[in-house]
Amino acid sequence: xxxxxxxxxxxxxxxxxxxxxxxxxxxxxxxxxxxxxxxxxxxxxxxxxxxxxxxxxxxxxxxxxxxxxxxxxxxxxxxxxxxxxxxxxxxxxxxxxxxxxxxxxxxxxxxxxxx
Amino acid sequence: xxxxxxxxxxxxxxxxxxxxxxxxxxxxxxxxxxxxxxxxxxxxxxxxxxxxxxxxxxxxxxxxxxxxxxxxxxxxxxxxxxxxxxxxxxxxxxxxxxxxxxxxxxxxxxxxxx
Numbered sequence: 001x002x003x004x005x006x007x008x009x010x011x012x013x014x015x016x017x018x019x020x021x022x023x024x025x026x027x028x029x030x031x032x033x034x035x036x037x038x039x040x041x042x043x044x045x046x047x048x049x050x051x052x053x054x055x056x057x058x059x060x061x062x063x064x065x066x067x068x069x070x071x072x073x074x075x076x077x078x079x080x081x082x083x084x085x086x087x088x089x090x091x092x093x094x095x096x097x098x099x100x101x102x103x104x105x106x107x108x109x110x111x112x113x114x115x
Numbered sequence: 116x117x118x119x120x121x122x123x124x125x126x127x128x129x130x131x132x133x134x135x136x137x138x139x140x141x142x143x144x145x146x147x148x149x150x151x152x153x154x155x156x157x158x159x160x161x162x163x164x165x166x167x168x169x170x171x172x173x174x175x176x177x178x179x180x181x182x183x184x185x186x187x188x189x190x191x192x193x194x195x196x197x198x199x200x201x202x203x204x205x206x207x208x209x210x211x212x213x214x215x216x217x218x219x220x221x222x223x224x225x226x227x228x229x
Contacts, residue, residue, distance in 0.1 A: 035217060035218075042222075043204060043222065043223050043225075044220065044222055044223075045206065045208075045218075045220035045223075047217045047218075050217060091158065093218075095218075100163065100170070100171060101146045101148075101163065101165065101210055102146075102148050102160045102163045102171070103148075103160075103208075103218050104160075105157060105158040106157075107157045108157060108158075
């Protein structure tokens with residue numbers, strides 16, 4: 001079974017600054033997918049970024065980028081130029097490449113962007 | 116496509132009553148999941164359907180919980196009888212056929228059992 005750990009329950013960052021959210025996971029599989037989801041107060045779950053484990057290059061989506069360290073089983077999210085609209089819960093998630101398709105989620109990090 | 120549609124968005128019910136949550140998945144997306152979100156336990160997978168067939172229901176907490184997917188366009192999660200500890204946000208999510216496809220979530224149903 002896979003586990004996903006987010007060790008930072010809450011974080012705060014000043015507007016326009018950079019923040020990094022941590023995520024580690026445990027799996028015996030070699031091929032898999034990792035995701036970061038954002039959940040604003042509206043409670044809608046929104047995909048932020050996706051990483052395929054077989055790719056060495058870190059995924060980037062505008063101000064969002066990841067640092068994927070496969071050997072260390074680490075998958076952190078960096079948010080650059082933080083905006084007030086980035087205030088939300090952020091969930092790291094693990095997805096298998098084969099078999100059971102359901103994602104396994106971490107416990108989440110609550111990010112507050114301060115003006 | 117309107118995405119995954121859940122109803123109702125909010126439900127308040129009395130302990131002991133039957134509650135039915137509904138989900139309309141994205142057309143053509145063949146995997147459907149019901150998750151429960153609470154402060155204490157985070158996002159928990161309750162049940163997973165693939166091509167309308169329940170594949171894994173090991174997350175369903177008790178026999179009071181049941182889920183159905185009679186066709187590719189509709190799924191329900193029923194709690195009978197409901198208890199205050201069932202209060203949570205229930206999400207329906209959907210993935211497509213592609214390997215590693217992301218999960219698309221509905222807006223969730225906030226259930227309060229008093």
